[in-house]
Amino acid sequence: MMVKKKLRKIMALVGLAFAAKALAMEGKDEQVSGKIHESRYHTPFPLQKGGEKIDVLVRVEETDRAYGLYLIFVLKQNWPEEKKEALYRLYQGYIAWREPHKPYPVKIRLLIDSVDLKNDVHIDRLVTERSLKFSRDADNGAETWYANALFMERLPAGVYRIRLENAVAVPEIDFMTLFAFEKDNRKY
Incomplete structure (x- = not known):
């Protein structure tokens, strides 16, 4: 019984490695690293020029909570008030409730594909x-992270390839932006 279980795990790992390699070879201009990222993964994702891309593998565990993919606006606490307000206006759409709502300038193409053979998930x-x-404080209170959800739904347990592409240049975003993959563990 134990031998069968171990053999199944080894076969699954070999299949996963083969599938990840095959997906990496699928597109010549899109390379995915072989590293599989766990929840609480963050990486820079600038939006100023347009055409910026991210291509990563992530693991979703069996859970009753959703996993989220987020675009995070990073506000530095030492900025002048005008710059803080400009960031918040992009994030929220307004500062004072009476002012006109600023349209959201970000357009991101999101692709999610299951890598392992037990799921058949394709989201575009x-x-x-x-x-x-x-929003939450980061870097010992020196930053505040404002998160917009790009995707927040339950996915079956497995490994997924996440691809993001910034469809338009947003030159007014002259501050750091991050892509984040996190399991929702907040208390409601």
Whole structure:
């Protein structure tokens, strides 16, 4: 019984490695690293020029909670108030409730594909609307992260290839932006 279980695990790992390699070879201009990232993964994703891309593998564990893919606006606490307000206006759409709502300038193409053979997930979306999720302090209070959800749904346990492409240049975003992959563990 134990031998069968170990053999199944080895076969699954070999299949996963083969599938990841095959997906990496699929597109000549799109290379995915072999590293599989776990929840609480963050990486820079600038938006100023347009055409910026991210291509990563992530692991979703068996859970009753959703996993989220987020675009994070990073506000530095030592900035002048005008710059803080400009970032918040991009994130929220307004500062004072009476002023006109600023349209969301970000347009991101999101592709999610299952890598392992036990799931058949393919998601292709163009994210063009705000989806405010959370803010939190980072770097010992020197930064505040404002997160917009790009995707926040339950996925079957497995490994997924996540590809993001910034569809338009947003030169007014002259601050750091991050892509984040996290399991939702907030208390509601």
